[in-house]
Amino acid sequence: MAFLSRMKQSFGSTFSFFTDSWSELKKVKWPNRKELTSYTLVTVITVVFVSIYFTVLDLGISELLRLVFE
Structure with a gap:
């Protein structure tokens, strides 16, 4: 059960990373x-x-x- 919770947490942080990256890219003056x-x-x-x-x-x-x- 601990393995599944760690997998869920790592996927959550991965999605969070991409979400945060996308929001930062929107702030860039190209x-x-x-x-x-x-x-x-x-x-x-x-x-x-x-x-x-x-x-x-x-x-x-x-x-x-x-x-x-x-």
């Missing part, structure tokens, strides 16, 4: 199309610059190690 486009552009540009930075850093360290160990 970006409009222009904001979303600008945010996406900033994200893509940032990822490109960080990728270039780490690529150059990796190539520099690799070249330095090649010079040291040869």
